[in-house]
Amino acid sequence: MLPKILLLSNGHGEDAIAVSIGQAWSALAGMEPGEILVGLPLVGEGSSYRRLNIPLIGPVKTMPSGGFNNMDARELWRDVQGGLWGLTKAQLGSLKQWTAQGGKVLAVGDIVPLALAWLGKADYAFVGTAKSEYYLRSPVGEWLPSTQAWEKWLGSAYYPWERWLMTRKNCTAVFPRDRLTHASLLSQGVASFPVGNPMMDGLNPRDCQPQPLQPGQSLTITLLPGSRSPEMERNWALIGQSLTSVLAHFPDTSVTFLAAIAPSLPLAPLMAEVETHGWQRLEDNNVELLSNKISCLIKGPVYQKSQARLVLSQQQFADCLHYAQAAIAMAGTATEQFVGLGKPVISFPGSGPQYNPYFAHRQTWLLGESLILLDSPEQTGEALKRVLSDGERLEAIARNGRERLGEAGAARRIAEVLRQQWG
Template sequence: MQLLCISNGHGEDVIAVRILQELNASPDAPELAALPLVGEGAAYRQLDIPIVGPVQTMPSGGFIYMEGRHLLRDVQSGLLKLTWAQLKAVRRWAKRGGVILAVGDIVPLLFAWLSGAPYVFVGTAKSEYYLRDEAGWLPNRKRREGWAGSVYLPWERWLMSRKRCNAVFPRDKLTTEILQKWSIPALDLGNPMMDGIEPEQPEPIFYEPDAEQKEMQRPLIVALLPGSRMPEAYQNWQKIALAANGLLDAYKQRSVVFLGAIAPALSLDPLQETLIGYGWLQQPLEAIDVNLKLNDPSAIAFTQKNGILILTQDDYTLCLLKADCSIAMAGTATEQFVGLGKPAIAIPGMGPQYTPAFAEAQTRLLGPSLILVEQPDRVAQVLQQLLRDPDRLQLIADNGRRRMGQSGAARRIADCLMERFEK
């Protein structure tokens, strides 16, 4: 079997590669190829998967839907010409008789349908949680949203209900149940976004009977998630650093450890400059007395008052697992953190991704697990109230795991895909 994977974004590429890795491990592994519609497909290249069409990084970084000016810049940079060339490449490939795995939103789904080949769709961009939860429609959704009866619009559902669409893998159980009402072959196999992130303990320490006493005897660990795109992440870091300093003032009688999970593509220099400007002093990592079992020898440590702050570009998963809560201005990272059953506090940024509109939509997607504050100086007060409320923390834990699902989805999707296409 030959399989072409079409995806449209860095996060979608990563999810796609997880599924392709599982397919590669199958006894009858298909011949794999890929076409990233956004960016240059670094995730595919690392796995040595051939790319069958033209690729190009656009000024918007894939966030053209955020503002019209980003779309205009992309068009001026050759977006329409690139899209047409990519579509022709997909149609040429489909004539070989293979199948297509579309990962992302309507764009790769439309490409899959236009190819003429059989296809499956992994829907990463949309969830019914944007519009409703298990109790019904959300009162704070926009008036124009939900008119079609689903977060997926009629033309998207039409593409998913075609005979050549062998399966649809939504990101959560609620979305699966809604799509099944339209006779769409939707299956709830989990969200590959959570693959490889296994919690060390089933319940956070907050919920033990002597939780308050134990809490004061150990450091409070906070993950800092500024996002992965330049220069937006540097702007986000300014707000995050201000919020971190506020936490030091709020927890003067307790140690606070901040774990900055920084994307490898970012330079640490602007982040360090910001920290030094806020009074942090750089220290040798080996001089820091914190038992975190870091794997990153190039991590950078800072201290101030009762706080320790570590910047790492190679211990992302460890940061998520060790932290009790996070200050988050990111997309995928925030969702993964919440999926571990932990609370995240978000501050709207300047964009192009983490705008006030994006942050508000993300609070609907993640429900009570994500708490939105308007200004960095509000983070400390919100966190103090949160950690004093074990019932709310239990609600957050259950909610996050339900909305994001269990690890292992890529393996389940790959097995299903092989079974369906082998038939």
């Protein structure tokens, strides 16, 4: 019988990845997730766990930063004032109490869940979502011009103390996000397994055959403003400005914008914002799209402006990604998932705490030529026109996305490796 696993994660995207691996683990055991899994989300309320009735073993709380205190000292201080230290101490106590009874720990995220898993003293595995060698190196392993001398001296995206935690006797497996990072960790004695990136699971990536936009062809663009309020509303205002630029550069093209909005977020502020840009609400509550003779209805409030439609969807995230030729994004995980499908993304920095200039530039290192970072929303239309008219560039973007994000099915492959290690 497979052992019970504690899923330890620190963020909305990390929760979803942990739960997807947990589902694969419970399927191997022939049991319901709540029977063989427990969870401890270190950031937020753990909605991904609750949807599958996975019991939580410790306290949870949403911090003022929304989980991005590692990017800004001011946000960290806000979290400390909001009770971060007391929450972390209580969570560590719950973790130690649970591991004392047996079972294994799967840590998903960055050094925080990795360190807590080590402190729990049980066998643990680590899924690293936050770091990649692509932040420092090209696909062939050469240092990027942006790589600092001290980063070259350290020799890896993962710091020595992080690698130390990965090489402990009770750390039985590490799953990096890409093969470039796997090769680096393996060369430094880490038990690394190149099984792919779980964030692509559930999207069912199809073979992307990119073609330049032809005269008279309709254009579909996905909008990804992020998932945390109030930053998302600020991002949405910038994206609204970019839509004006798109319409100005595609005056003879039928354009559909698909806004993929997190189900937990209210639509009213977003609807009010687009109305200030001259969009008119329609009576229909869905938009029909056609791709490769396959029809799809995207449901949600629909707006119209000149030759364009805009639909705000909260339930069809994968469809919003699949049916678009490009995206305008100010998000983390969602942007990476779109790139993984082999398509170009236009972006511009916001004010944070997540999607600030520093994060945006780091994301270009991570995602390479697939992410086109602009200085301002007003440049969006021109940038889209250039990339969508260049067939060779679109083919390179498709190859780049597959290389950096990998294929679907990683959650199942991780569960199978863990069964070999722990079963």
